[in-house]
Every structure is written in C-alpha cells, then in structure tokens.
Amino acid sequence: MRRTISFALGFWFVTGFLPTAVASDQSVDDDHPLLVAALANRVAAAACSLGESERDHALLPATRADALPDGYAPPDLVPIASAGVPQRGSQQLRAIVIPDVLDMTQAAQSDGVPLFVSSGYRSYAVQVSTYRYWVGLRGLEAADRVSARPGHSQHQLGIAIDFNFGSLGGFTTSPAGLWLWDHAQEYGFVFPYTLASIARTGYIFEPWHVRWVSRELSMLMWQEEYQYSETLAADDYVALARSVLLEGSASATTACERVLSAT
Numbered sequence: 001m002r003r004t005i006s007f008a009l010g011f012w013f014v015t016g017f018l019p020t021a022v023a024s025d026q027s028v029d030d031d032h033p034l035l036v037a038a039l040a041n042r043v044a045a046a047a048c049s050l051g052e053s054e055r056d057h058a059l060l061p062a063t064r065a066d067a068l069p070d071g072y073a074p075p076d077l078v079p080i081a082s083a084g085v086p087q088r089g090s091q092q093l094r095a096i097v098i099p100d101v102l103d104m105t106q107a108a109q110s111d112g113v114p115l116f117v118s119s120g121y122r123s124y125a126v127q128v129s130t131y132r133y134w135v136g137l138r139g140l141e142a143a144d145r146v147s148a149r150p151g152h153s154q155h156q157l158g159i160a161i162d163f164n165f166g167s168l169g170g171f172t173t174s175p176a177g178l179w180l181w182d183h184a185q186e187y188g189f190v191f192p193y194t195l196a197s198i199a200r201t202g203y204i205f206e207p208w209h210v211r212w213v214s215r216e217l218s219m220l221m222w223q224e225e226y227q228y229s230e231t232l233a234a235d236d237y238v239a240l241a242r243s244v245l246l247e248g249s250a251s252a253t254t255a256c257e258r259v260l261s262a263t
C-alpha cells in the first residue's frame with residue numbers, strides 16, 4: 001500500500017497540477033481512506049489560504065531527508081512573552097503563529113490545563129548544540145531518533161513548538177498531552193512525529209512537538225486522520241501543499257486562482 005500511495009504522490013509531483021487520475025496499472029487500494037487525486041485538490045485549496053510567500057517559509061520541508069536552505073532564518077520572529085503566551089525561558093516564534101498559539105494556550109487554560117511553550121524558534125547554531133547534547137548523551141544512532149541534525153530542525157522555521165518539556169516522561173498521558181492531542185488541529189497545529197509515522201519520519205513519537213500549518217490545512221489533515229496514517233505523515237501533506245504553491249513558480253497566486261476556481 002505504501003508503495004502504491006508513494007507512486008501516486010510521485011505521479012502528482014511529476015505531472016503537476018491537479019491530477020484527475022492515477023496511472024491505471026498501479027491503482028490506489030480501494031479500501032484506503034485517501035484518494036490522492038481528490039486529496040490534492042482539497043490540500044491545494046487549504047494551502048492557498050496561507051498566502052503566496054509562505055511557500056518559502058511555513059511550508060519549507062524540514063525532515064530527516066530535507067534540509068532547510070543554507071542560512072535560513074524566519075522573517076518575522078518575535079519574543080512570545082510580549083504577546084502573553086505562556087513560556088519557559090525566553091522563547092521566540094514567527095509573528096504569523098502568535099494569534100493561534102495564544103488562542104490555543106488560553107483555551108487550554110480555560111479547560112484547567114497548563115500549556116506553555118518550552119522551546120520555540122531555534123537557530124542553526126543552537127541546533128548544533130542541541131544535537132551534540134543528544135549525541136553525547138545517547139550516541140549517534142539514538143540521537144538521530146530524538147533530535148534533528150542542524151539544518152533539518154522544524155524549530156529553525158520559527159513555527160514549531162515543544163510544549164511542557166519539563167514533563168517529557170509522562171507527557172502523552174498528562175492533562176496537557178491529552179488536551180493538545182485532541183485540540184491542536186483547531187488552532188492550526190499538527191503533529192509531525194506520531195506513533196504511526198515512526199518508520200516514515202525516522203523520529204520517535206513526539207506528542208509535545210507541533211508544527212503550524214494554518215487552521216484550514218490542519219483541520220483538513222485531522223479530518224483525513226493523518227495522526228494514524230503510516231503512509232501520509234504530516235510532512236507529506238506539507239510537501240503536497242508546497243508543491244501547489246510552487247506550481248508554475250512564477251506566481252503562486254496564479255496557481256491558487258486555478259485551484260479555487262476549480263473547487
């Protein structure tokens with residue numbers, strides 16, 4: 001099944017815009033909940049809500065295989081303390097994320113759940129130290145499962161957050177962990193590293209780590225149950241969305257006009 005879906009996604013990337021069918025000799029399994037061609041249309045529409053410039057920021061790939069552009073730094077970093085977002089330390093995030101993270105932490109607080117940012121933006125240089133720390137603690141192989149190599153961290157994008165890191169050991173079943181798992185999608189956040197996607201991402205389950213993708217895209221992904229998919233992890237949707245905004249390269253607006261007029 002994985003090979004078939006990968007092929008279908010590959011077909012989408014190679015052939016370009018809004019495929020209406022996959023190759024007839026390798027069909028998507030009938031019992032699979034995701035029909036890639038139909039999904040591409042809806043991901044495209046959701047991604048267009050982000051705006052043209054986000055193809056070079058919020059939708060940049062940062063995975064084990066894909067590094068960020070050399071020297072990448074987000075354009076609109078702000079200290080989150082000034083926005084009233086609960087935190088430990090002196091965290092920064094991109095301004096574009098602040099309204100959603102503020103809404104989310106306030107909603108959690110209203111439900112009696114303390115949710116605070118324990119790690120937001122991390123520069124390349126900080127990630128060098130972070131990765132070295134894990135290599136020193138656990139060795140290279142284990143470090144690669146819990147820490148991104150410098151240049152590959154989503155924290156360098158300024159849109160990824162680790163919540164409540166102090167409670168790492170029991171986060172999954174803690175009130176904060178349970179609340180975040182149930183509600184993150186309502187505020188534009190998704191979980192790149194799920195139990196189901198361990199083999200695909202190469203990282204352990206990190207229920208404290210979320211990536212912002214916009215509410216439109218996070219709700220679509222949640223409705224597709226990406227959290228439980230071994231085949232399409234969160235970053236696969238991000239890659240699909242990015243490919244839409246890159247279509248034609250010269251003008252993402254043109255790509256989005258085509259998408260929105262077709263839906």
Ligand SMILES: [Zn+2]
Binds near residue numbers: 155209
């Ligand atoms: Zn993280």
